Amino acid sequence: QEGPHSSSVATRPSPSVTTPVPADHDDHSYSNLSEIRVRHADLDWEVLFDRRILRGSAILTLVRPPGGRATHLVLDTRDLDVEKVESSRDTATWVPAVFSVGTADKILGSPLSITLPEDATRVRIFYATRPQASGLQWLDPPQTAGKKQPFLFTQSEAIHARSWIPLQDSPQVRITYRARVRTPKNLMAVMSANNDPKAARDGDYEFEMPQPIPSYLIALAVGDLSFAPISPRAGVWAEPPVVGKAAREFADLESMIRAAEELFGPYRWDRYDVLVLPPSFPFGGMENPRLTFATPTVLAGDKSLVALVAHELAHSWAGNLVTNATWRDFWLNEGFTVYIERRIVERVFGRRRAEMEAVLGLQDLEKEIAALPDKDEALHIDLRGRDPDDGFTDVPYEKGALFLRHLEQTFGRETFDRFLRGYFDHFAFQSITTEDFLRYLHANLLDANRELAARVPVEEWVEKPGIPVSAPRPSSEAFARVEAEASRWLGGKVPASSLPASGWSTQEWLHFLRALPASLPREKMAELDFTFHLTDSGNSEITNQWLLMAIANGYEPAYPRLEQFLVSMGRRKFLKSLYEELVKTPEGKTRALAIYRKARPTYHPIAVATVDKIVGWQG
Ligand code: BES
Ligand code: ZN
DSSP: OOSTTTOOSTTSOOOSOOSOOOTTOOTTOOOOTTTOEEEEEEEEEEEETTTTEEEEEEEEEEEOOTTOOOOEEEEEESSOEEEEEEEESSSSOOEEOOEEEOOOBTTTBEEEEEEOOTTOOEEEEEEEOOTTOTTEEEEOGGGSSSSSSOEEEEOOTTTTGGGTSOBOOOTTOEEEEEEEEEOOTTOEEEESSOOOTTOOOSSEEEEEEEEEEEGGGOOEEEESOEEEEEETTEEEEEOHHHHHHHHHHTTTHHHHHHHHHHHHOOOOSSOEEEEEOOTTOSSSEEOOTTEEEEOGGGOOSSSTTTHHHHHHHHTTTBTTTEEESSGGGHHHHHHHHHHHHHHHHHHHHOHHHHHHHHHHHHHHHHHHHHHSOGGGSSSSOOOTTSOGGGGOSHIIIIIHHHHHHHHHHHHOHHHHHHHHHHHHHHTTTEEEOHHHHHHHHIIIIITTOHHHHTTSOHHHHHHSSSOOTTOOOOOOHHHHHHHHHHHHHHTTSSOGGGSOGGGOOHHHHHHHHHHSOSSOOHHHHHHHHHHHOGGGOOOHHHHHHHHHHHHHTTOGGGHHHHHHHHHHOOOHHHHHHHHHHHTTSHHHHHHHHHHHHHHGGGSOHHHHHHHHHHHTOOO
16 A cells, blocks of 8 residues: 555655754754853733733843853844843842844844843843734633633743743753733733642732743733642633633543653652633643643543643653753654653553544644655754744654654563653753754663664654654554444445444544545535534534535535634634635635634734635735
8 A cells, every 4th residue: 555654765855954953053043052041030021901012021040151251142032122131240230231133034033132241140121022922812801711801821832932031042941930920900820830829819920930941831821710629739720611611621630640650750840730721722732831721622521632631741741851952853842742642541541542542643644744745754854944833743743652652662661661761860851952862762772672673763763754664553443443334334334323423432533534535425414414413513623523524525504613613713723724625625715715804813823824824815
């Protein structure tokens, strides 16, 4: 069978990703990292909802390498209004510092160059953000669940922290931080730090993150938030109308944390809470330390989509503890995380469910690889001159996870688990490159057993396009049964009403829908819809899959739901797939533009950037 999985990589040109990246270098930061580094930030903001700006100051604590005398500090910024910069050697006296903001690059923003005395240990920047800051979304009350209060949230990964904090915005710089945030009195602020559920709601909040983290994990949300505990160290934050449902959906949080701890060592971040955001949150989840941010579209009502929380929790080891040093090493964050996510799902929800998710993941990967250029199919991707968001494909996620699964299956679970646990301990609180990982892999796994090592084409996995032929093939018996049912129904042997679908999980439903041919006769679409009410499904993943089919088959009864889905949530994964499907025909493109015209003002800047490209938005 011919497909990306079996395609020969030898005949393809290999991508030009072999040039070594010097240490202390990051293509996506202007910082002079080898001369001077930030190691702590003291942040102070006022949240001005009426003007959509965050105004305040950032005091950065600086360290130079031994003997270093740097008098020049370059920070990353994007769309910041810098008012004044000062430096200090003792934090008691502050002197004005000369600074300049360079011209804006579309991807990187503007360097902020500051001249300092060679013994200055602090720099203080007074600044304000702009309403269009790419890392902030300001919501009017109608865009929230409660409809009465405004809402603000940040999204810093990959390089959006610079749009709300002037800093060295590179994942190889780890900092601790403290923050003071002033908000309107009735609102609550939470951060990727120590959140106190019992803090008085007086509009004045203080935070501390004592563990060094990369800038992309700095996060803030402000809104009408309440808290519900799940266990002594875990709970959920959400708007009052959502918090109960969220607490029920995530009732297994503590079991998931324990499962991860049993596998990979203690959870090192103190509390683990999940913040459920308003529906415009552009991602499924974001692993902000101590406080995962999550889309409300995960709340299916039956816990069927909680692998997403297992994923963000897994980042507490892969990503937050051991971090990609540059965005070309992104697979070290996401591939390891997907692998761990499935191990958590297996322990808490069973092997059957974990395998189904692995199969769905492989399907996503194969579909993605069929569409991607070769150079974007390597785990170790070249992102020079590109937006790191371009690297956000299923390759780092699913190909990365499959590579680890290949190692696991080759060396055995016990050996591989010991290896992984050692890896997290060895590199804890460090940012590492793909080369660092490969050196560690050789020294601690491959070199000890050359015979087994020979079965895993490591260099092919990491540097080459496609999926190695020797890759594992996750499979699910439950899915095989679903496929058989799908063909019986397609072949007209049974009506939809006799499908054993009442016992199907969300994953089986997704597989069933994906197993159907791209083009389905209208009666078949209508029969499914009549029997299973797919157009009215409250499960966002099933809705997304069904609407893709509705678009492809011109199934009009689902169009109102399509429009409603697209205007009511802003999760980029769903927007991307649905708008992409729509623009495939001229008629669909017209509809896409009509819907987008209404929805665009409610989408997050990151989602807007993606959809603008898909629909060719010109305003
Ligand atoms: N860290 C990512 C989200 C991210 C990556 C944001 C790169 C910006 C740039 C997060 O952990 C993630 O992978 N989220 C997924 C969900 C997951 C279940 C695969 C998402 O949002 O789709
Ligand atoms: Zn992730």
